[in-house]
Amino acid sequence: MKIKNRQSPIVATNDMRRRRMARSIAERRDGPEQPMMTAHTIEETRADTRTRILDTADRLFRHYGYSKTTMADIARELEMSPANVYRFFSSKSELVQAICDRMLTDRDRRNAAILAEPGTATERLKRLLVQNHHMTVEALIVETKVHEIVLVAMEEQWSIIQAHISRFTDTIEALVHEGIAAGEFKADDPRKAARCVHQSYVSMIHPQVVASCMQNAERVPPEDLADFILRAIKA
Template sequence: MEKVTRSPIAARGPADHEVRNQIVAAATEHFSRYGYEKTTVSDLARAIGFSKAYIYKFFESKQAIGEMICANCLHEIESDVRAAVEETDLPAEKLRRMFKVFTEASLRLFFRDRKLYDIAASAATENWQAVQAYEARVQKLLQDVLQEGRQTGDFERKTPLDEATAAIYLVMRPYLNPLLLQYNFDSADVAPAQLSSLVLRSLSP
């Protein structure tokens, strides 16, 4: 959680400055304890022992700090999924693993700490830049898997690639988006296998 993402978040000062890491780490702990919505930059300044003005040298707003934390969480999910996908050469199995690991990792990160979930909920509700970048990378990974399956002859080629990617992403989205995931919690155990099987049948050449 303390690793600083390379996503283009609205931050100030040197990109690798250790003070920024310290602020993000302290903010993560503070938000986890008191909640994102109830915490102000002044609260963070007192907790960290910095002045509010000093924090503003590195982040232009509380949201910018929240975006950095959110981006770190999303990076963890994405890393888990990419590692699982790279363990197999079979496009169909890659797709199954995407459904399964995205759901498991999202549940683990977004629901193990209800206070930090506030950040994820705010990010999804307000469509933060970190979320937009994450969703774009997810769709690119999905498109790459579909393209590989078409090249190997495992997947059909009649549907335009961008259309197939967008449609399958919409199937996955209820288990990726934290606001939607909370309403699909009861089906999260079985949905990845059922939905990936359905999608794979539709992709059959």
């Protein structure tokens, strides 16, 4: 009778140990096996890194100021190399432009919320104007370092600023249209009326003008100026 060769339990155990040890050495050398990165995953990772850089830069700018914060400071806070930060933003100016874009997008969102609220066109237009004044004051007083960022944005005349102004005027125009339809406003050209409303109220929302007039005892309350403008388009 032919007897089959069988591996002894000791030899089998040693083989298992050797295989486990080989895997352990490979993991220490190469790291644990990683899931395959798809194009979607890579894009998500880049977006997450970009957001982390923006969040960190925003926090440092608000704490130390724009001029006193360098790209190296931002990289150090993130525990990454400055070169990696520059992979996402070619300059500090580009970085602060992205931060301003986020700030203005948030303001656009809050303006759109007023447009969707209940109430007459008159009530909502006044609310829109006064709220934008308060948002500007909040940025200048509560977040004093933000003023420096805003000044940079205004001096550079970035397209994002002009795009925001256009969207703000669009929101005013939508309310003027509603007011005309409801018999609240009289205006032959709603777009022209919207521009007039915006430019008449600009002293209450332009950061540099608001900052220079904060201590002026003759300053008109934002609500009073809004009422004055509204009476003009009701005539």
